[in-house]
Amino acid sequence: xxxxxxxxxxxxxxxxxxxxxxxxxxxxxxxxxxxxxxxxxxxxxxxxxxxxxxxxxxxxxxxxxxxxxxxxxxxxxxxxxxxxxxxxxxxxxxxxxxxxxxxxxxxxxxxxxxxxxxxxxxxxxxxxxxxxxxxxxxxxxxxxxxxxxxxxxxxxxxxxxxxxxxxxxxxxxxxxxxxxxxxxxxxxxxxxxxxxxxxxxxxxxxxxxxxxxxxxxxxxxxxxxxxxxxxxxxxxxx
Numbered sequence: 001x002x003x004x005x006x007x008x009x010x011x012x013x014x015x016x017x018x019x020x021x022x023x024x025x026x027x028x029x030x031x032x033x034x035x036x037x038x039x040x041x042x043x044x045x046x047x048x049x050x051x052x053x054x055x056x057x058x059x060x061x062x063x064x065x066x067x068x069x070x071x072x073x074x075x076x077x078x079x080x081x082x083x084x085x086x087x088x089x090x091x092x093x094x095x096x097x098x099x100x101x102x103x104x105x106x107x108x109x110x111x112x113x114x115x116x117x118x119x120x121x122x123x124x125x126x127x128x129x130x131x132x133x134x135x136x137x138x139x140x141x142x143x144x145x146x147x148x149x150x151x152x153x154x155x156x157x158x159x160x161x162x163x164x165x166x167x168x169x170x171x172x173x174x175x176x177x178x179x180x181x182x183x184x185x186x187x188x189x190x191x192x193x194x195x196x197x198x199x200x201x202x203x204x205x206x207x208x209x210x211x212x213x214x215x216x217x218x219x220x221x222x223x224x225x226x227x228x229x230x231x232x233x234x235x236x237x238x
Contacts, residue, residue: 001027001030001078003029003031003082003083004034004065005040005082006034007040009039010084011082011084011085012040012083012084014084018089022096023093028052029052029053030051030052032065032066032069035057040056063160078145079186088184088185088187090184095145103178104147104180106146106172107180108180108181108182109127109143109184109186109187110126110143110182111143112125113188125143126183127139127182128181129179133169134214137206141169142189143187144169154172155168161205163202163205163206167213170210170213170214207222210226
């Protein structure tokens with residue numbers, strides 16, 4: 001359980017305390033704090049006996065923090081959550097009790113978003129791992145459970161400041177990594193994610209990652225597709 005955070009103590013406490021409420025022994029907590037908030041440091045120090053690994057120092061952002069945190073993990077599976085993201089307790093309890101034994105490398109779940117989500121963002125992303133990924137970011141890291149051996153042998157590319165998870169997932173899909181699709185909700189995602197600003201740089205970054213991974217006509221139609229997506233968001237006021 002890797003939580004990158006920066007200056008968001010209330011969100012961090014909500015996430016950590018929700019995990020403690022589910023199981024305060026079997027869930028390994030790794031908190032990567034980007035620094036800049038003395039109150040966060042004090043809270044982490046006060047709870048260091050219950051958090052397995054803490055780093056609190058300036059870093060290069062969310063994805064470098066996630067890369068660092070995953071290498072600290074020792075359990076069989078790794079989940080990444082932002083401060084304020086909450087586990088869906090019934091699904092987590094079932095997973096911990098049954099261990100979801102399978103030969104897959106990824107478990108893909110649905111995620112839900114609150115009423116304060118940004119305009120144009122759906123209330124729920126169902127579990128998907130199919131051709132739709134070529135066109136949209138349909139599988140977010142808050143809904144994916146990674147086998148530790150897989151995620152520790154790969155990295156989130158920090159050159160993608162917003163969509164590094166999408167870039168990695170698209171490469172996994174293209175490589176045919178074994179996946180289990182699950183209908184259950186895994187987490188409730190806080191508003192304000194990096195990918196929900198819908199600025200031009202977001203679509204330029206998406207083109208850069210698609211150009212690296214896709215091929216054939218699908219690749220070359222993407223500049224037009226992405227331009228259309230951006231204009232649709234702009235004219236809808238989102």
